[in-house]
Amino acid sequence: MSAQRRIVILGSTGSIGESTLDVVARHPERYRVHALSAHQQMDKLAQQAAVHAAAVVVVPDDAARVRFTDAWGAGALPDIRVGAQALADTAADSDSDTVMAAIVGAAGLPAALAAARAGKRVLLANKEALVAAGGLFMQAVRESGAELLPIDSEHNAIFQCLPHGGQAGAPTAPARGVRRLILTASGGPFRNRDPHSLENVTPDQACAHPNWSMGRKISVDSATMLNKGLEVIEAHWLFAMPADRIDVLIHPQSTVHSLVEYEDGSVLAQLGQPDMRTPIAYGLGFPDRIESGVGVLDLARSGRLDFEQPDLDRFPCLASAYAALRAGQGACIVLNAANEVAVDAFLNGRLGFMAIARVIDAALEWHAGQRSVTLSSLEDILALDVQAREFAARHRLAKAA
Secondary structure: OOOOEEEEOOOOOOOOOOHHHHHHHOOOOOEEEEEEOOOOOOOHHHHHHHHOOOOOOEEEOHHHHHHHHOOOOOOOOEHHHHHHHHHHHHOOOOOOOOOEOOOOOHHHHHHHHHHHHOEEOOOOEEOHHHOOHHHHHHHHHHOOOOEEOOHHHHHHHHHHHHHOOOOOOOOEEEEEEHHHHHHHOOHHOOOOOOOOHOOOOOOOHHHHOOOOOOOOOHHHHHOOHHHHHHHHHHHHHHOOOOOOHEEEEEEEOOEEEEEEEEEOEEEEEEEOOOHHHHHHHHHHOOOOOOOOOOOOOHHHHOOOOOOOOOOOOOOHHHHHHHHHHHOOHHHHHHHHHHHHHHHHHHHOOOOOOHHHHHHHHHHHHHOOOOOOOOOOOOHHHHHHHHHHHHHHHHHHHHHHH
16 A cells, blocks of 8 residues: 555535544544644634644634634644645645645635645535636646545546546546436425525524535525535536536435436446545545445435426526526636625525525626626636625625515
8 A cells, every 4th residue: 555645634623624534534544634724613623633643733813823722732732824825835735645625615715726736636625616716726637637536425426427437637528428417416405395485494494404414504505506506517627518418406315426327328326325424535545445434325224216306496596507607607706706695694694595596696697797807817716706795795685685
């Protein structure tokens, strides 16, 4: 076996980060934690860094550094680095070879891109790296020779079902013989609700996902199915697949994680428990299969597997995501930025649930009327992201009423 892989986990206190540490701890001979990062939970970050002997931690500001230091027990402190630039530098430095990119939102984009440019094995759990910067990110992967392994359960499933397990890089054309990619979606907590009854649902109701344990923002995205729209955009970039060959099916059991349809009529599916440690272990071990801690899937006990087309009246955000993908990279940036603003407002009681879609559509309409801009650099992308957020924040009440 090769030498230990040295792991950086960006966003270690979130659900993906915790699951990654769980898998890593099962294979001490294979993996060593080099660096961890967190934005808020300094107590948890200190505990993780102590348990896993991290050499480096990255925190957002000096106040967080103080909280981390106060939470640290006996013994020498790790190297504490501060700020967004330190995060990107840590993702790119030569002391590691594998980066788990699990920071939620556009905040995770610069560090994920830095890891790709440095030629690392990038385990990509950050949707925005591809939604907002797909062309730039995939170009970086191709130029550096980075290994890119998708960690979202749906894209990881597709990767596993592609010919020869897929290639851990940046394809320029669809895999030979593949007709269609099919992403599955649980349908979230409102799969069977009348769309007219959703105006007054609460954040707690929207975050009560029936199958997966996730953070609040991504749980709301699941409830609106905007997350599936973002995954359609991701699949376009990851697998060089046009929008009209990427479909979505609601599958409430979350047992079939996605499917690949071939030209000969064969359909390959990846099945498993709804546990993120499975795709994480696949990404860490590729091309080997390693133990993940996930229990055996008992199909006899699982019973039936149901599939249905998504209702776009109930899930208008999904239709908006397809429209953004067809409109181009700028529209995808605006889609993501407006959604982050709208979901934050909803979670803080300042916006209704169904108004999230109206804020997104208003932002896309605003963008369509703007002069086209060049998106050839990270700075260009972040500038449009800021403009879209400002528009969504200014107009969320007027446009969402």
